[in-house]
Amino acid sequence: MSYSAPLKEIIFTMQALAGLEAIAALPGLEDANLDMVRAILEEAAKFNHEIIAPLNRVGDCQPAVLRQGEVTATPGFKSAFAQFTQAGWQGIVHPPAYGGQGLPKLLGAACNEILNAANLSFALCPLLTDGAIEALLTAGSEEQKKRFVPLLISGAWTGTMNLTEPQAGSDLALIRTRAQQQDDGTYKLFGTKIFITYGEHDLAANILHLVLARTTNAPDGVKGLSLFLVPKFLVNQDGSLGARNDVHCVSLEHKLGIHASPTAVLQYGDQGGAIGYLIGAENRGLESMFIMMNAARFAVGMQGIALAERAYQQALAYAKTRLQGRPLDGSTPHAAPIIKHPDVRRMLMTMRALTEGARALAYYAAALRDFAEHAPEAKTKLENQALYEYLVPIVKGWNTELASEVASLGVQVHGGMGFIEETGAAQYYRDARILSIYEGTTAIQANDLVGRKTARDGGAAAKILMARILATEEALAASNSLAAKVMHTHLRAGRHSLESVLDFMVERSKTQPTIAYAGAVLYLKLAGTVLAGWQMARALLIAQEHYALDETFYAQKIATAHFFATHILTQAPGLGAAIMSDSESIESWLAEAQFS
Amino acid sequence: MSYSAPLKEIIFTMQALAGLEAIAALPGLEDANLDMVRAILEEAAKFNHEIIAPLNRVGDCQPAVLRQGEVTATPGFKSAFAQFTQAGWQGIVHPPAYGGQGLPKLLGAACNEILNAANLSFALCPLLTDGAIEALLTAGSEEQKKRFVPLLISGAWTGTMNLTEPQAGSDLALIRTRAQQQDDGTYKLFGTKIFITYGEHDLAANILHLVLARTTNAPDGVKGLSLFLVPKFLVNQDGSLGARNDVHCVSLEHKLGIHASPTAVLQYGDQGGAIGYLIGAENRGLESMFIMMNAARFAVGMQGIALAERAYQQALAYAKTRLQGRPLDGSTPHAAPIIKHPDVRRMLMTMRALTEGARALAYYAAALRDFAEHAPEAKTKLENQALYEYLVPIVKGWNTELASEVASLGVQVHGGMGFIEETGAAQYYRDARILSIYEGTTAIQANDLVGRKTARDGGAAAKILMARILATEEALAASNSLAAKVMHTHLRAGRHSLESVLDFMVERSKTQPTIAYAGAVLYLKLAGTVLAGWQMARALLIAQEHYALDETFYAQKIATAHFFATHILTQAPGLGAAIMSDSESIESWLAEAQFS
Structure with missing residues (x-):
């Protein structure tokens, strides 16, 4: 099946969670008002639905081919790429001085989500070009920039x-x-x-x-x-x-x-x-390459959301039409759509909760980057940049690990049909598996998170986020709804666990670095879980507040946040416990002799 | 790379955890003494290493082909199958009256593990034949049995x-x-x-x-x-x-x-x-088919262990030879094998702990089946059969879900090379994905666990296992080692969680079945985690006791059990919390309106 961009969800996330309005108030980003953003996203949705998404399965079956040193892309890719660049999609976040449109990274992230969901393999070409543009803009000479950047932005190269x-x-x-x-x-x-x-x-x-x-x-x-x-x-x-x-x-x-x-x-x-x-x-060279890599790492995190969203859409559609089994509530004696079965709903809710949480966290991070670039005060710039840099390895690592989990659940919802290649669910499962490897494996992200992003500043950036979570907890405590109460309980437990791990990492990375790094990936997963849960908590509060304006949408948002609390955030304390086992326990399995 | 059967580990599990000696004392199973079992396993290891395992990658690249209604198997399969049946491997657990060898199911399980690890696709043919034999033996007429079963056991058909x-x-x-x-x-x-x-x-x-x-x-x-x-x-x-x-x-x-x-x-x-x-x-027909299906479900659980073991072996070998990065402890200025890095060790330990725990639980279940068939007293037979039937959906569901997780970690250990098909890790990842689907998806297993295996007897079978876990906890409490203490803490917490869930399932399956079944898969995962953790705890105690006899082996066993406690059992309470959310929370995400 094809892909339809979840525009309502995307715009909700941009507005309510990532602060689109505040971004549009920043100097240089005045064009990014809601009407403009909506128009661009609608055009992205249409373009990708019509031109790019239909080539996804084609590309899986007909890979690029090498003959005598020349590579011919999948049939249809060349024409699609020409349309992509002619429409200006390569340039949306890049500087107008070189032919770009200078729009916010937040909007760029949303457009990238849509493009990657439509066709991950296709999207990799513009993704790498974006990285090259960033590297040249940062490290290139004036002459190099003028000579090469416009050619990359136009899509000529x-x-x-x-x-x-x-x-x-x-x-x-x-x-x-x-x-x-x-x-x-x-x-x-x-x-x-x-x-x-x-x-x-x-x-x-x-x-x-x-x-x-x-x-x-x-x-x-x-x-x-x-x-x-x-x-x-x-x-x-x-x-x-x-x-x-x-x-x-x-x-x-x-x-x-x-x-x-x-x-x-x-x-x-x-x-x-x-x-x-x-x-x-x-x-x-490494410094310059890191610029490119950080942009690419964030973009790969967006790929995780993109694949998860597409896998969810396909599983949901299948669950609504596949007839198997009678519902437990006896509502019909005939075979019912499998979406009537509780575990199918649990799987779909897991897919949705993880995807929405990951999206909210990534968009939040993209917005930090816009503030870091465009905020008028140097202090604000610095703080936002530090928070953004803290979140990059989490967005890359957590979003991509969950993309594999979501794609796997997508296969599972399809039952035996999921294992048949023609169904398409298996392709997402195969495609997703690279995301937690390339641009730095999850362990590389986690080491970055422990070393450069936590130990180096003594956990200062992370603690700013902890304070923000605490403020959300207070707002939850002031609400009387069951969903808010349940979220409050599990978000608080998750934050407590994450705070303890932060202290553990700051201290152990100095005194017992091996012990700290032995828990690095689990720390990354814990941080992703708690920070995405926090975003879901914020979404829950906003959905409660605006409920009357769009009952269906907000009721789903509240239920998804509620599910995130009971099914995802509940895993946080277990991660914390595994990370913070006593040193002797950790040393026992790290010992050389275990692998003789 | 090829596959080498972990005979020491297999024999330890059979002897120390599954009670091989007691099985060999049962009437009709006297041949299954340790020497005989070891000889058979050594032969299985040799045969599968030499004949079956080398065809694994061949089969991935050259699938069976259909031409004009006739299917030609992968090159090499026909000759291998002839050797397999001529050596008598199809008949080891089947009755001597029909040409089988009448050996214990426990030994059959071990042989199946080795065969499936060598080549999952090949092993499926004997696996299905085993099921047909079981169905005919149970439901066929005397004439049907005499006519057909020997032909299946000999491998002629x-x-x-x-x-x-x-x-x-x-x-x-x-x-x-x-x-x-x-x-x-x-x-x-x-x-x-x-x-x-x-x-x-x-x-x-x-x-x-x-x-x-x-x-x-x-x-x-x-x-x-x-x-x-x-x-x-x-x-x-x-x-x-x-x-x-x-x-x-x-x-x-x-x-x-x-x-x-x-x-x-x-x-x-x-x-x-x-x-x-x-x-x-x-x-x-369904009753007879269920006999076949139960045998097949247990066998698919063994496939999970088999794939996990093979993925582990390949990842371990790669980690020992691939040079990347300097160790944190500064022990060398040169690039070190990646096994020196803490997260690679964490991944390998996770793979090993899950695989050993799953193996121990499955072998324990196979032994119950032998007691159910051969114990002299009717009461013992019945109790063992009930325990076996309780464990079948867990062995099928939990072992196969973890096989995908282990195979995925195997890819991750390989980094970018894991995504390249020629490396082989990707094949295990693809192959593993069917295991939690065929012979009943994990949700089907979980529904069986809740309905037929827990609610029907009011949790009686499960509670016998809980009492056995408690006895192991007491033995752990009596030990002074750190590993035993840590295991005691987490096993107790896991058992508490599982006991609460058992009560929840027994009650809710009557009063609010939708609420019970909404947690069915998580209950299965919790049960697998705690029961496998219990087996690891038993292994730990035995390893401590026999430590001096084989320090290297037992030290690794203790460390693996210790790791299971801190990294796997710690997840149990979170699963319990997700299952036992208040009814209103569960109803909120189960509601029809969430998927409109």
Whole structure:
């Protein structure tokens, strides 16, 4: 089945939880008023429904193909990409000075959700291009920006990230690709990069590869990495395309999912060296790449929501039409739609609660980024940036882990039909599995969360969020509804658990780092659970307040929040207990001897 | 990589936890002494390692193929199947009177674990044949048994289960296949059956289809179902094969996993009617099919352990050789094997703890079945049978849900390589996904657990197990080790939670059945968690006692049990809380209006 963007839910989340109105009041974002936002989202919904979503299953069955170094995308992708870029979708959050529309990241996040739900494999191409744009804008010279960014925003060219090598996955210190400076100031690159998403394709006239490599005599480790721009075709002074550069696709991976996204092995320099241009300072490549990676990590978190939403839509539609079994309440002697069965409802509610919670948390984070960029006061900027950076690994890690869980429940709702590829539920299950791996595995996110985002500031950013949760708890306590009471109980228990874990992480990362990092992933899951639960609590309060305006929508929102409290937040204390076992317990299973 | 049967672990579980010695003391099972059991298991390990396991990836890449009604199995399967049956593996638990070896179900379970770990798709053929043997032995006439069972045990023929139809999946009441009695007492069958595992293949000379169908004027619903035996080839009086029967494979499904297992659509009676023989009494087909299904459900639970074990072995091997990142303890400045990283250890321990707990629980259940069959006293038989039946849906449901989780962790340990099909981890992830669907989804198991296994006897069987857990808690309390103390704390909390849920289920299934069934799957997960945790607690105590005899093995066992306590059992109270929310909370999300 196809995909229909949940616009009402998206706009509710933007307005009620992420503060769209306050964002539209920020200098430079005045265009982002509700009418404009709604119009753009409606157009995104229509475009993706009509043009992009129908290609999702096509791409699963007809992956991109490599022949003699040239990659041909899935049938239909080239035309769809042309329409996508012509309509300006690549540029919505990028600066008007380079051809973008300068709209809020919050709106960009919503548009990305819709695009990724329509077709994850297709969406990866613009996602990587966004990353390349961000990296160039931050680290590139004025000349590089002017020359390349407009071409990426217009969609004439696309961008890639080249980090991974066969021996260097999560561990960038092991990168071996070499860059030799030439007399004209350019470099020649030699090496092999793997897992390069859209590393080769026929959707655009040129591809800009952003490549981490080592200059001659660079230090060992990550402090010796520099960032280079290596175009597939060299560019003449007049802007026309010149010679083919010495970077070639030597194979495409055969993957569990996202079949339509060409994952390339790129060979640099087999024919004399690939010409590249240094971006930023030598040996500072990792910093620039981190900009790109943070944007990409947040975007991958959005992919999690997107896939979860699409899996939910398909499961819901199937549950309403598949007739099996009689309802327990005896309401009919005939076979009823399976949605009448309590466990099918439990599965659907789990899917919905996780998806809505993850969306609310991610949109909230996107809004923080808008405040960080556009708020007039430096202090506000800094605080919002710190909160955003705290949330990025959680949005990436938690949203993507739950995407697999939601896609798996989607298969389960379909029963035996879910295991049959033609049904489509299995594709979401396969596609989802990459999300908690690429752009940094969940463990990499969790280590970032413990080290750079919690230990480094002594938990200061996290504690600002804890104070905000406490304020929501107080509002819940003031409400008389059962839903608010139940939410209050479980949100408070979850926050208590998370606060204890924060203290534990701050202390242990100094005194017993191995003990701290042994609980890193569970801490990330706990934080995601509690923070998304908090967003659901906020949604609950707003839904109660506005109930009379739209009873059906708000009643569902209240029930989903209520379910989140009883079925998801109840898991928080157990996570806390596992993280904070006594040191001796943790040391016992960490011991070398366990794996002999 | 290949698979090596964990014989030491298997024999420990059989001896220390499942009571192998007591089983070998039962009348009729005297052959099952430790030496014999060890010899058989060593042979199983060798045979499956050499002959069956190497075909696992072959089957994933080269599924069975249908051409003009004939199915050709994966290359290598036919020869492997011949060796499998010639060595007598099909008959180990079946009665010597029909050519079997009459060995304990406990040993059969262990052999099945090894076979399924070697090659799940291959193992499905003997698994279904086992079910057909059980059904014939229970419901067939003396003549039917004598005529057909030896042919199944020898592997000359194989068996299938035919329940599902396009409109009748979990809901067998909707079955439409018709059976018209002929003057000679045989029946002619007409209808379409789908999802028939090994419904057509070239491994054996004949296939016996066991088919649920309705005789003329049979009542509606499940009470009008009769069981028929429909051979692919009719059989002459002298036992030679006669004419091709009118049952034909019209297509094979294109599935997410278990590619080498041909999943057939079978058309009955398009050329005048498929000749079938009634098994047991008319309209009593479901009872006979349930015998087959219960055996098959337990066997699918074993498949869960098998896949989990294989995924663990591969992840462990990868983690020991893949070099990425420096250890936190600064023990080396160079890239270290990823097993040095705390979260990789957490993932591996989670995989191992779940797998060992699931194995222990399933073997314990298999032993109950041996006591139920062979114990001299009727009362002992009855009690053991009741406990076994209580555990079957848990072994099926919990073991298979965790198999997907373990296989997913296996992918995660591999990082990006896990998403590449050639690595093999992705195949386990795809294969595992069917286990919680076929032979009854987890919800079907959970409904069985609530209705037939808990409510019907007022929780009596479950409470016998609770008393046994309490005895283990007392033994833990008497131990001074940290591991025993930690286990005691979490096992007690888990048992408290499970006991409350038992009372809740017994009461609510009468007064508010919808509320009870809304928590059925979570109850199944809670029961699996606590009961497997109990087995790990027993293992811990025994390991402490025998520590000096094999320090390495027992130290690992203690650490795994310890980890199970802190990381798995800690989830139990959260499950209990979700199940036992107040009725109004549950009703709010169950309400019709939530899905409008």
